[in-house]
Structure formats: structure tokens, C-alpha cells
Amino acid sequence: MTFRLSPGAQRNGYRLEGHVRVGSTNAMALERAKAGDPGRLWIAAVKQETGRGRRGRIWETPEGNLAATLMLVLRGIQQPAALGFVAGLSLSDALNRVAPNLYLSVGVDGGATAQGGRFTLKWPNDVLADGAKLAGILLESAFLPDGAMAIAVGIGVNVLAHPDDLPYPATSLHWLGFPVDAEGLFEVLSAAWAENSAIWDEGRGLDAIRRKWLTRAAGLGSEVAVKIDHDVVRGTFETIDSECRFVLREANGRTRLISAGDVHFGAVASAGAA
Incomplete structure (x- = not known):
């Protein structure tokens, strides 16, 4: 087992800890930050035993899959939530490079397709292949004694196996x-x-990230249902706004901005999100 950083990552000051097995790469990354690590630290493993996804859900990483977390230390206002979109774009770029000839059928649960390739990005933090979840992204943060913020950008990819x-x-x-x-x-x-x-660019290029993300957005322009806590709202996925919030156009023409929720496409949206 040998993890390596790309030459470009090394030139930009990133460092790496590679492991066969960990509890949680996110938890380990935040521990490093609290111990004084300056950031730009990748922690990667092929097996994660206590990983988690959004809202405390379990994210299983059996041996052979990829669990990777980048720990960053941010100072000032740098729109840290947008790092999830940077992560999604980076992973889709990587997947298109390692699987350039991989053919996937068109469509996301019967909905509209993205314009930008075979791997699509589901708001806010999933990467899909052929409409099925291939990877998930989880951001966690902690404030440090000097007032800086440590961000753990966790990325889990089903490489060898996926849950059924x-x-x-x-x-x-x-x-x-x-x-x-x-x-x-x-x-x-x-x-x-x-x-x-x-x-x-530490938040200054957020609009460029937003526009690039939209070229790969799953379900853009299609009917969706969004589950927000115990409520479900339906409409058309119109765009994401300048703060990367989900913009839903309801049947009555009203625009709704959504900061957090679970998005469902196509037949699931029509039938209702469970």
C-alpha cells in the first residue's frame, strides 16, 4: 500500500499521511489541527472503520475503497462551506482522468443530465455515476486556540465495492x-x-467554482423533491446561487433558496421523497 501526492500537490505545499486502516480520516485530521499542524495535510486510507456521512449517517469504507481527508487551516472569511464544491469538482476531474473511456448510460433517475461528462455532481456533496452514488463528501470544522478554523474535507469513494x-x-x-x-x-x-x-483562491474565485460546478450538476432543470428535516418541497432545480444554495422553482413560480436538504430526482421526486 503506497499513497503518493502528485508533483503539483507537492509543489503547492501539500503533505500526506498514508494509512492502511484508520478509525475516521476526518477525526484524525482535526486531531492533527488541534495538535498544531499548519494544514494542507492529506490523510488517506484504504479502510475506514468509524467513518460517517452527513447528519451522522454511517459511511462504510471497506478495504480497497478510498477514504481521504484534506485538513486546511483557514484565517479570515474564506467561505469554507464552498470547499465541498471544490472537492466535488476535484473528484469528478480525477475520475474523468482515471476512467476516460468509461461509458455510462445517460440520465439521473430519469431526469436531466449534466453537460460536463460521465460523472455528475449531486447537490450538495455527492458524486454520481450513471445516477448511482459513487462518492460522498463531508466537511467538518473546529476552531483553534488562535482563532483560526480547521476544516476537514472528507472524501469517500467506492473504488472496489459499494453497499447494496x-x-x-x-x-x-x-x-x-x-x-x-x-x-x-x-x-x-x-x-x-x-x-x-x-x-x-481562498474564496475569491467562488463564482468560477460555482459556474464550473453547474456544468456537471445532476438533475439541473429537472423536477426534484428536496427533503428538509421532516418536510418535502417539490419544484424545478433552477441553479445554485452565489452562496451555492440550491435554488428551487416551485409550481406557483415562487423561488426557494435551500441551504441544507436531501435532493431526489425523477421518479422519486414525482412519487415523493421518503
Whole structure:
């Protein structure tokens, strides 16, 4: 097992801890920050035993999949929530590089397709392949004694295997027929992150990130249902706004801005989100 940073990532000052097995790469990253690590630290593993997803959900990472977290230390107002969109773009760039000939059928649960390639981005933090979840992204943060903020950008990718007991479809790169390994994918991901982070430019390039993200957005222009806590709202996925909030156009013409929720496309949106 050998994780490596790309030459571009190394030139930009990123560092790496590679592991076979960890509890949680996000938890480990925040521990490093609290111990005084200056940031730009990747922690990567091929097995994660206590990982978690959004809203405390379990994110299982069996051996052979990729669990990677980038720990950053931010000072001042840098729109840290947008880093999830930087991560999604970086991962989709990496996937298109390691699987350039991978054919996927068109459509997201019967909805509209993205314009930008075979891997699509589901708001706010999933990467889809053929409409099924291939990867998830989780941001966690902690304030440091000097007033800075540590951000853990966690990325979990189904490389070798995917769960089959979820309430939504999931897939893996091997299931799709592409035999990349976690270590190889990580090296390309580290290069793509360095490139997209330069576009983000500590928050100054957020609009460029937003526009690039929209070219790969799953379900853009299609009927969606968004579950917000215990409520479900329906309408058309119109865009994301300048703060990367989900913009929903309801049937009555009203525009609704959504900061957090679970998005469902196509047939699920028509029937109702469970």
C-alpha cells in the first residue's frame, strides 16, 4: 500500500499521511489541527472503520475503497462551506482522468443530465455515476486556540465495492468495469484538488467554482423533491446561487433558496421523497 501526492500537490505545499486502516480520516485530521499542524495535510486510507456521512449517517469504507481527508487551516472569511464544491469538482476531474473511456448510460433517475461528462455532481456533496452514488463528501470544522478554523474535507469513494442495502442506488468503479485502485485515484485527486483550489483562491474565485460546478450538476432543470428535516418541497432545480444554495422553482413560480436538504430526482421526486 503506497499513497503518493502528485508533483503539483507537492509543489503547492501539500503533505500526506498514508494509512492502511484508520478509525475516521476526518477525526484524525482535526486531531492533527488541534495538535498544531499548519494544514494542507492529506490523510488517506484504504479502510475506514468509524467513518460517517452527513447528519451522522454511517459511511462504510471497506478495504480497497478510498477514504481521504484534506485538513486546511483557514484565517479570515474564506467561505469554507464552498470547499465541498471544490472537492466535488476535484473528484469528478480525477475520475474523468482515471476512467476516460468509461461509458455510462445517460440520465439521473430519469431526469436531466449534466453537460460536463460521465460523472455528475449531486447537490450538495455527492458524486454520481450513471445516477448511482459513487462518492460522498463531508466537511467538518473546529476552531483553534488562535482563532483560526480547521476544516476537514472528507472524501469517500467506492473504488472496489459499494453497499447494496441503502435506500438509494450506489455503485463502485470496479462494478462499472474500471480497475483503478485507491492509491492511484488518490494521486490524481491530489493533483485535481491543487488545480481547483487555485481557482477557488481562498474564496475569491467562488463564482468560477460555482459556474464550473453547474456544468456537471445532476438533475439541473429537472423536477426534484428536496427533503428538509421532516418536510418535502417539490419544484424545478433552477441553479445554485452565489452562496451555492440550491435554488428551487416551485409550481406557483415562487423561488426557494435551500441551504441544507436531501435532493431526489425523477421518479422519486414525482412519487415523493421518503
